[in-house]
Amino acid sequence: MAIRSKTFRETYYEDIKLLQTLWIKIWIGLFILGLIVAPFATDPYVIYLINLSCVATVAALGLNLLTGFTGQISLGHAAFFAIGAYCTAILASDLRMPYWVCLPASGFFAAFTGLLVGIPCLRLKGLYLAMATMSFGVVVEYVVITWEGVTKGVRGIGIPTPKVFGYPLDSNEKLYYFLLAVTALAIVAATNLVRTRIGRAFIAIRDRDIAAEVMGVNLTKYKVMAFAIGSFYAGVAGGLYAYLMHYIHPEHFTFLLSVQYLAIIIVGGLGSILGSVFGAVFITIIPEFIKGLADLLTLAIPALQDKYDDGWNIAAFGLLIMLFLIFEPKGLFGIWIRIKTCFKNWPYTY
């Protein structure tokens, strides 16, 4: 990333600071303040959408670390998400475990399965890896439906309300702060991760794996690590999803969900933390736009009455993936950077 002019860094400490300038600190501060007061200012539905975006952000961060940063295509992200969700659901409903056991347990269990998938997938890349992860996703879906003794099959599992210090999070507004906190933690952790040796190794593997190995990056170790970290995020996100929805069902975790996460990171920006957040929010609110658009269309063409259903949203995901890949491969993050540089350099063009 380009350093803006008139920025002088004199010590190493200044160079590694997370928030570089005063203005960034002020903007981030205002943004966080805005999020904190949001429940008092907006209606509950907006809060619900933000909650969904939080879950999507955490899962997308994991996929972006695996696919965007390390370059390992995964079409089975929904499987890890499902594993996390079921882990939380079973621990919370059958064993009455508190949230601070369930969420990490979901993460670690998903990471463990990530290891199991990642190790045999080490030899594969590109198309082959995409197919292997996709078939893993199908197998997990099958297991979730069939293994009724544990997952209750198509009946689904209800999840009790989580309690934080004895205080029940029984509404969307109360869950909101909890989800925000976990998401913020996930974002900071991911941002820091990609700045370390591990993150640089991931990027080196993505850019050219053989060259990375020659430079001393242990391919086996870092590829497996990417799988484990990516699935850890997915597992935690699955746990959050279970708490948010109060009820999970095998139909929530199909191949389409994996594609939706890929849509998030493509639309947001591959290999960018901020991009994952943009993408997650964008893809979560897109159905609302389409619903509005469908309403407008019905006003114009009455024949379309009651034609709106989920298919429109999925069609929009597909269209967005294609349009972004053809016209804006860097995603929303790329647009963001362009707008920012435009303002920064004004009135000059560069």
Add this chain to the structure above:
Amino acid sequence: MDKGLLFFMQLVASGIALGCLYAMIALGFVLILKATDILNFAQGEVIMMAAFICYFLVTALHMPFLLAVVLTCLSVGLMGILTERIILRPMIGEPVFAVVMVTIGLSIFLRSLAGIIFGHTNLVFPSPFPKETVSMGGIILSQTQIWIMISTLGLIIIFFVFFKYSRLGLAMRGTANDQHIALLMGISVKRVFALIWGISFITGAIAGIFLANVMVINLGISFVAVSAFPAIILGGLESIPGAIIGGIAIGVIENLAGGYLDQIIGGGVKDVTPFVVLFLILMVRPYGLFGKKEIERV
């Protein structure tokens, strides 16, 4: 013949019929892969579209079956050429991930579009094949299954002759072998790409019409193509004979697993077997039976 053996033979025979369908679908994948190095994840939706179009032509417009088949093939082939021109050509030179994702985007777009246009109800195709079954030494097959086998054989012969003797077929093989040299030899690579997409879509359309005859038509028909992935991996991604042998092998394995394991584990084994096989092949022999072995040494 004793009962156990007969059961086994019956499973194998209907497995071959199923495998022929997989082989047809796999051919559609492999043609594009070989020439353009793109795995078209939207092939399943092509199959589904063909099934819907053919159903529409036969039931709503009361066309004779053969005319409907020809029209379906033509329209779907045109769709293939347009897909290449509009969506895939701007992606030339982009990384594998981007190209794969474009075809996945296309696939979910087409599937939900079909849902919006044709609805989510199950449609039953008025089968042109007689209902009577044929019995051969105790093995019972339906006429549809036999026609599937015959048309797969016909398709294989047509492809063989086309790629071996026709000018265009040779141009396509040349392009698959080396695009730059093909270009230098005066082959229009762009035209070859567009045509190969058209041909692959037509192969998918034929498979789709047969699928419409053996199962109900709904959006789920597109997932059959996903079950054909193991076939192309087993065959080695870029090999046409590999796709056919792989397809038939997967069909037989799937049927045998369904016949024997369903009693032990419970229903649904049949649907998940291809993926377990796919996973195993990728672990043991990723380049398949006839694939190029890419050697990388560090």
